[in-house]
Amino acid sequence: MMEKRGISILLLRLIMILLAPIWVALSSPCVNSAEVRNIRIWPAPDHTRVVFDISAPVQYQLITLTNPPRIVLDLQASTLSTAVKNPVFTSSPIKALRSSQRPDDKLRLVMDLQKSTAAHVFTLPPNATYGHRLVLDLDHHTSVVDLENAVPYQPQDLSLDLLDSQRDIVIAIDAGHGGEDPGAVGPKIQGRQLHEKQVVLAMAKYLRAMLTTEPGFSPVLIREGDYYVKLRKRTSKARQLKADVFISLHADAFRTTEPRGASVWTLSQQGATSEMGRWLARNENDADLIGGVSLDDKEPNLAKTLLDLSMTSSQTTSQGLATMVLQQVGKVTRLHSKNVQQAGFAVLKSPDIASILVETGFISNPTEARLLSQNSHQKKIANAIFQAIKAYFYQHPIDNTYVASVVQAQLNQKVYRVVSGDTLSNIARRYGISLKRLQQVNTLSSKSTIKVGQNLTIPAS
Numbered sequence: 001m002m003e004k005r006g007i008s009i010l011l012l013r014l015i016m017i018l019l020a021p022i023w024v025a026l027s028s029p030c031v032n033s034a035e036v037r038n039i040r041i042w043p044a045p046d047h048t049r050v051v052f053d054i055s056a057p058v059q060y061q062l063i064t065l066t067n068p069p070r071i072v073l074d075l076q077a078s079t080l081s082t083a084v085k086n087p088v089f090t091s092s093p094i095k096a097l098r099s100s101q102r103p104d105d106k107l108r109l110v111m112d113l114q115k116s117t118a119a120h121v122f123t124l125p126p127n128a129t130y131g132h133r134l135v136l137d138l139d140h141h142t143s144v145v146d147l148e149n150a151v152p153y154q155p156q157d158l159s160l161d162l163l164d165s166q167r168d169i170v171i172a173i174d175a176g177h178g179g180e181d182p183g184a185v186g187p188k189i190q191g192r193q194l195h196e197k198q199v200v201l202a203m204a205k206y207l208r209a210m211l212t213t214e215p216g217f218s219p220v221l222i223r224e225g226d227y228y229v230k231l232r233k234r235t236s237k238a239r240q241l242k243a244d245v246f247i248s249l250h251a252d253a254f255r256t257t258e259p260r261g262a263s264v265w266t267l268s269q270q271g272a273t274s275e276m277g278r279w280l281a282r283n284e285n286d287a288d289l290i291g292g293v294s295l296d297d298k299e300p301n302l303a304k305t306l307l308d309l310s311m312t313s314s315q316t317t318s319q320g321l322a323t324m325v326l327q328q329v330g331k332v333t334r335l336h337s338k339n340v341q342q343a344g345f346a347v348l349k350s351p352d353i354a355s356i357l358v359e360t361g362f363i364s365n366p367t368e369a370r371l372l373s374q375n376s377h378q379k380k381i382a383n384a385i386f387q388a389i390k391a392y393f394y395q396h397p398i399d400n401t402y403v404a405s406v407v408q409a410q411l412n413q414k415v416y417r418v419v420s421g422d423t424l425s426n427i428a429r430r431y432g433i434s435l436k437r438l439q440q441v442n443t444l445s446s447k448s449t450i451k452v453g454q455n456l457t458i459p460a461s
């Protein structure tokens with residue numbers, strides 16, 4: 001019995017091995033399986049996104065040529081639909097797009113560029129609005145793809161503000177819930193039921209106070225009192241206020257009392273990445289229903305834009321900032337998760353604003369609820385977020401902001417060591433700067449004297 005069974009398994013394996021090449025041949029896509037059906041272009045001040053709608057997934061190869069600057073995109077076994085119209089390339093580095101069908105069934109797309117530009121290609125799977133896509137991102141500024149230092153996407157109607165070379169970085173602070181919607185409900189503390197909406201509003205106000213006194217930052221509160229703001233309204237308000245960053249503050253609850261600790265979230269591509277994430281996202285998003293008003297979904301343009309821009313640099317900023325917030329918050333309170341989490345929170349769905357959500361702790365955990373109710377702890381959390389925002393933007397300054405000008409000035413300035421016979425006015429004259437400026441930069445008064453060997457900061461003239 002055993003013997004016979006052994007032989008039959010061996011035979012089966014042999015048959016499978018013999019049939020394998022036939023199976024692979026039958027299952028592999030046939031020639032010209034993909035068709036490019038449409039080309040869409042999304043110019044932004046700092047990058048241009050070209051989206052190719054394709055009928056099926058494709059293998060591709062990107063070649064960058066410098067003289068003259070061109071990008072060549074070869075798509076295996078593909079054709080270009082005759083219905084495709086050449087897109088308008090104004091305000092993008094692309095001068096023209098040409099295509100040719102190669103003898104090896106490749107579709108070759110050649111983009112002539114104004115100047116050499118770093119390019120990045122990836123594919124996107126189908127979603128509710130679009131099918132398979134091949135996405136080409138062109139970075140306007142760098143010659144290498146530098147995602148770490150990418151600046152957030154700015155809508156084009158901000159061009160007037162961009163002329164102002166020292167604008168503030170606008171931070172929209174969103175205290176979750178409010179009014180009819182208490183958010184998570186905690187235990188009674190000193191006779192009063194602890195509500196998430198109070199805790200996060202207090203933190204939001206502390207954070208605003210800290211940012212108000214910090215040069216280069218302009219905080220705005222999405223909700224200032226105990227009232228409800230619809231989720232979509234929160235993001236559209238942030239957009240109206242021309243926010244660079246949207247920070248949503250929350251406190252968790254779970255059906256059991258054990259979980260505790262803070263966590264930081266960014267928008268996921270495919271919705272929640274964990275069971276807890278799904279649970280949280282559902283609860284936070286249900287807020288609109290709890291508030292008695294159903295989520296307003298009548299914004300097809302926003303949804304469409306979101307889908308196309310969901311992977312732009314604002315996502316990079318969100319991720320970088322979230323990481324820093326997590327580090328700082330981890331210094332003042334316990335963390336629920338050591339990594340930035342991702343979920344499909346509605347308030348994070350701003351394509352053009354870097355958005356993060358901070359769950360500041362579990363209100364359903366009695367120990368943590370007590371902490372969250374204390375002003376001193378609320379201040380500590382607000383300060384951690386404040387430090388993270390400052391640190392992030394001094395490391396990744398946004399162009400044309402006060403912060404960027406400070407960073408630039410620091411890069412430009414020199415240090416001069418005082419030698420015998422120097423006077424402040426002589427040094428100022430030598431470097432072509434005013435005496436007053438030299439004193440200011442070195443925090444010297446008009447009566448201060450200088451010593452041999454002393455280091456003076458020489459600002460850029």
Ligand SMILES: [Zn+2]
Pocket residue numbers: 176177183184196249250251284
């Ligand atoms: Zn919440």
